[in-house]
Amino acid sequence: MADDVMIPAREKVFTGLGVSSGIGIGTAHVRESGVIQVPEYRIPAKRLNAEKERFQEAVERARKQVAGLRAKLEGGPGRFEEDLGPLLDAYHQMLTDSRLVRGALARIATERINAEAAVQEEVAAIAESFKAMDDAYLAGRLDDIRGVANRLVRSLMNKPYQTYSTLPRDSVVVAEELTPADTARLNPHLVSGITTVLGGTQGHTAIMARALEIPTVLGVPGVLDGIRHGDTVIVDGDSGRVIVNPGDATLRAYEARRVEMARERRVLSRMRRVPAVTRDGTEVTLMANVELPIEVNLVHQMGAAGIGLLRSEFMYMNRDDIPPEDEVYETLRDIIAVMEGKPVTVRILDVGGEKATDALMGEYAVSASSALGLRGIRLLLKRQDLLESQFRVILRAATTGNVRIMLPMVTTVGEVRKARQAMKAAAESLKERGIAVPEPLPPVGIMIEIPAAALAADGLARVSDFFSIGSNDLTMYTLAADRGDEQVAHLYNPLHPAVVRLIHRAAEAAKHAGIPVSLCGEIAGDPRYTALLLGLGILDLSMIASKLPRVKQRVRALDLPAATRRAQGILDQGDPGRIAMMLDDFNALF
Numbered sequence: 001m002a003d004d005v006m007i008p009a010r011e012k013v014f015t016g017l018g019v020s021s022g023i024g025i026g027t028a029h030v031r032e033s034g035v036i037q038v039p040e041y042r043i044p045a046k047r048l049n050a051e052k053e054r055f056q057e058a059v060e061r062a063r064k065q066v067a068g069l070r071a072k073l074e075g076g077p078g079r080f081e082e083d084l085g086p087l088l089d090a091y092h093q094m095l096t097d098s099r100l101v102r103g104a105l106a107r108i109a110t111e112r113i114n115a116e117a118a119v120q121e122e123v124a125a126i127a128e129s130f131k132a133m134d135d136a137y138l139a140g141r142l143d144d145i146r147g148v149a150n151r152l153v154r155s156l157m158n159k160p161y162q163t164y165s166t167l168p169r170d171s172v173v174v175a176e177e178l179t180p181a182d183t184a185r186l187n188p189h190l191v192s193g194i195t196t197v198l199g200g201t202q203g204h205t206a207i208m209a210r211a212l213e214i215p216t217v218l219g220v221p222g223v224l225d226g227i228r229h230g231d232t233v234i235v236d237g238d239s240g241r242v243i244v245n246p247g248d249a250t251l252r253a254y255e256a257r258r259v260e261m262a263r264e265r266r267v268l269s270r271m272r273r274v275p276a277v278t279r280d281g282t283e284v285t286l287m288a289n290v291e292l293p294i295e296v297n298l299v300h301q302m303g304a305a306g307i308g309l310l311r312s313e314f315m316y317m318n319r320d321d322i323p324p325e326d327e328v329y330e331t332l333r334d335i336i337a338v339m340e341g342k343p344v345t346v347r348i349l350d351v352g353g354e355k356a357t358d359a360l361m362g363e364y365a366v367s368a369s370s371a372l373g374l375r376g377i378r379l380l381l382k383r384q385d386l387l388e389s390q391f392r393v394i395l396r397a398a399t400t401g402n403v404r405i406m407l408p409m410v411t412t413v414g415e416v417r418k419a420r421q422a423m424k425a426a427a428e429s430l431k432e433r434g435i436a437v438p439e440p441l442p443p444v445g446i447m448i449e450i451p452a453a454a455l456a457a458d459g460l461a462r463v464s465d466f467f468s469i470g471s472n473d474l475t476m477y478t479l480a481a482d483r484g485d486e487q488v489a490h491l492y493n494p495l496h497p498a499v500v501r502l503i504h505r506a507a508e509a510a511k512h513a514g515i516p517v518s519l520c521g522e523i524a525g526d527p528r529y530t531a532l533l534l535g536l537g538i539l540d541l542s543m544i545a546s547k548l549p550r551v552k553q554r555v556r557a558l559d560l561p562a563a564t565r566r567a568q569g570i571l572d573q574g575d576p577g578r579i580a581m582m583l584d585d586f587n588a589l590f
């Protein structure tokens with residue numbers, strides 16, 4: 001019978017790293033690297049001149065931006081000028097007179113299309129003609145042309161970096177790579193899944209996807225070549241599978257699983273109303289991490305005891321300038337208000353590494369884009385203007401609620417002292433202007449996320465009001481395995497004995513010095529680790545808000561003395577595999 005015939009599966013399955021849980025089903029939106037995707041529309045004849053003028057104004061704005069960047073470079077160390085100067089000169093030249101500018105202008109007139117589309121078409125035409133010439137020099141120049149074209153398109157859209165605003169509902173974003181800033185722009189109501197070729201489990205792109213609750217699979221070899229625009233795609237963020245053009249049976253199975261997961265979520269949401277107390281009666285503090293302001297309501301709904309980590313970077317992403325102090329102040333004040341007196345731990349800017357922002361890094365961009373360079377507090381101590389500006393804003397906002405200040409990427413006692421001095425200077429300058437600051441000034445704590453800081457935590461505890469262990473970076477730096485690189489994802493393991501012992505050491509130092517210690521890396525939100533962390537003496541965890549109910553469920557199932565004994569046993573082990581087994585066996589008991 002015809003109905004019994006199995007139709008050969010058209011579906012293709014790719015496998016990568018499931019980094020954000022859940023099942024996303026939707027239509028592929030393939031993002032070509034290089035040129036930003038913009039809408040295309042026709043321009044009526046009577047508006048052609050206005051469109052050409054709009055284009056010329058955008059060229060002028062982009063030229064000014066490049067000239068501004070060039071001028072900044074001149075004041076900095078010669079090395080940067082040597083590296084970046086010629087590139088910016090080439091950009092400037094191209095924005096003054098080039099085939100790109102002339103060609104795009106001509107296309108607006110002859111093809112009657114909008115300026116953004118004209119720029120893209122001209123770039124495609126240039127790429128085509130370069131390809132025919134097969135010349136390595138020209139291939140390199142094409143990158144420069146694309147760089148200028150992107151700048152022009154952003155300038156034209158007058159909404160810098162808004163490249164995803166036109167996505168239809170139920171899109172699955174497919175790309176070579178998404179930066180954390182790209183991910184921050186995705187609208188979770190429109191995007192039902194993400195999959196990329198590059199990216200590791202604990203990079204900031206993965207964290208951002210989890211924060212937005214978008215099912216995501218990163219580090220999938222071949223996925224960009226294997227999916228076409230418009231294909232139906234299932235992203236299984238738990239198993240790490242990406243299924244392209246699924247057959248009916250697969251689709252039905254995944255839809256059923258999605259319904260089941262929604263039901264589990266509803267059941268878990270009841271956890272909100274019960275306290276986070278272990279079986280033996282020990283109270284545990286569960287706070288939330290915040291990456292983007294849209295999460296703050298969820299933080300409140302999930303019954304978090306406060307914000308244990310406010311990653312302030314979001315306010316500085318996706319823009320070419322530094323936001324005015326009043327704008328940052330208002331954003332912070334609004335978040336603090338939602339928390340209704342619960343603690344809000346504001347981390348000062350942690351730019352650098354994969355969270356690169358040209359406007360902030362300025363002349364230090366080369367060093368700051370390295371994970372071992374001027375990241376976090378290191379960059380801010382070079383940019384005292386930025387450091388003091390942040391303290392001014394946070395101190396102003398701190399008068400409206402319960403604020404703690406946290407310093408990222410601390411390595412030495414001297415860095416903490418200098419940061420404190422900058423905070424005092426900021427407080428003085430506010431007072432001189434008659435602006436209120438909290439008395440006493442807010443507590444200043446530090447992230448323990450560099451192995452040296454964990455090893456020397458006793459000294460750092462003397463100058464810090466609290467510790468927050470950043471296990472994401474601590475794991476990366478201890479194991480020399482980049483958290484955002486899928487090629488070393490198998491080495492990136494928080495259960496390596498070196499990482500476990502460093503976490504323990506930092507927690508012990510805090511206890512000894514009598515200061516609070518929490519952990520705000522991603523393992524805080526994974527119930528697999530709850531027993532270990534509590535057993536190591538960390539009774540304060542901060543995580544992505546949606547993870548709170550499951551972790552609370554784990555806390556309530558645990559017996560703390562038993563978890564402590566198991567953690568002690570784990571500290572004696574040297575083999576990560578054995579540690580994982582000991583933890584999983586223990587977890588199976590409760």
Ligand code: PEP
Binds near residue numbers: 469
């Ligand atoms: C960490 O490193 O663990 C951390 C919480 O900070 P981030 O992930 O922002 O680097």
Ligand code: MG
Binds near residue numbers: 447470472473
């Ligand atoms: Mg970190």
